[in-house]
Amino acid sequence: MAETRSTSLQARAIGTLWKALAGRRLGTLWRLSRLAGPLVHRFSRREREVTEINLAEVYPARSAAERRRLARESLTHSTATMLELGFAWMGAPERVEASILEVHGRELLDEARAEGRGVIVLAPHFGNWEVLNFWLSGHFPFTAMYEPPKIAELDPVIRRGRERMGASLVPTNPRGVAALLKALKRSEAIGILPDQEPDWGSGVFAPFFGRPAYTATLLPKLVARTEARVVTGVARRIPGRGFEIHFLAADERVCSPDEAESATGVNACVEAAIALDPAQYQWEYKRYRKVVEEQEGVPNHQAFRLY
Incomplete structure (x- = not known):
């Protein structure tokens, strides 16, 4: 009972914070991030260590000092994303729309829809993906998978924020996959x-910055059944000013019927997005948590030793 009350209080506190920050200017939120980011780097051991381990794996040629600087910048951007959630979910729609300073590559979506094809938007954890969701769902019929948060009391807040511009959220199960297929066959856009x-x-397993990473195989199944166009989409933060949305043509391997080849293309798409500004990627996610080792010819699934 005490744990339930604690969780409920935590949910109310988070929801109140998002609401309070929703009306703040992006410049103010960025300044707060610049203050809080170094504290996250210093005191959040898990986030700091995972970020630094990942950066050492993907950028081995960079100096240790350069990687530490990049880790601090990355955690500052991650902090900014958290502080901007209220803005993306609760801010006046005209303010959020005005914060999107430019949209690059929109023609990739328009051309696909003109051809009667659906669009699969690969949206990695880069910049502010909630702003990307806002723009997509405000300009196209848009469907995305949604998994409720661990704090159940936050579910209605998050769901309302993500759906407010018309997005359709579907569960991360076979029923949700069926809904994605139907949306693509209607020549709509979906997010993955x-x-x-x-x-x-x-x-x-497919290479991600040269190291095997366990990668989902949903994409080739969707492409095979719908002939949808695949693009990568991100909302890149312009600190203190707003965002620029980028739609990038997908690596051609994503359309391969071979799952390993398609997954390799997917990871190449994520790498191309990260190249826009490596500090804006969420490096604190344990991307290399799983590994396959061969023992007498039989795959043996084990946790990755880095983490």
């Missing part, structure tokens, strides 16, 4: 998170 590690049996 390409950099979340799937459960065993729902992915394959």
